Amino acid sequence: METAFLHTPLGIAKIEGDTHGISSISILDEAPERSSDIPEELEDAVYQLKEYFEGSRQEFDLELNPQGTEFQRKVWEALRTIPFGQQISYLDLSKRLGDVKAIRAVAAANGKNPIWIVIPCHRVLGSNGDLVGYAGGLHRKKWLLNHESPAKQVSLFPN
Incomplete structure (x- = not known):
């Protein structure tokens, strides 16, 4: 398993994978002391994530290899169909998967998504639109949704 780190506006992205695909992208507050070299197997993922944060990429074209149960992988695949800049509720996601009663299981699988941003679990909201x-962290979810919004929110007050 190879590992690379990428500085993003939300922290350090830790990218893990091999020739079979990306198995994990997670967010850290600090990067461990590691080499800054990017393994060949992860170069495309690093490049595409940079483009995403620069605002020039809306879809990812990466080989993914997340580890999970059959049900989790089904949920994660459904998450990948949510278009950039759009959100759905957990209930809507359950309906897409064919079982309204599975809403809690769908939410649990969503929470175990191992591939941050590329499998866009941040695009799923509560039924009333709540984050x-x-x-x-909800601050990161809010940032990602704003980043993907066609109408960017601006603050009237500087930080």
Whole structure:
């Protein structure tokens, strides 16, 4: 398994994978002391994530290899169909998967998504539109949704 780190506006992205694909992208507050070399197997992922944060990429074209149960992988695949700049609710996602009663299981699988941003679990909201259930922190979810919004929110007050 190879590892690379990428500085992003939200922290350090830790990218893991091999010749079979990307198995994990997670967000860290600090990068461990590691080489800054990017393994060949991860170069495309690093490049595409940079483009995403620069605002020039809306879709990812990467070989993914997330590890999870059959149900989790089914949910993660459904997440990949949510278009850039759009959001759906957990209930809508459950409906897409064919079982409204599976909403809790769908939410749990969403929370175990191992591939940050590329599998866009940040695009799933509570039924009332609330920002809920984001492992990377709600401040990051809010930032990502704003980043993908066609109408960027601006603050009237400087930080």
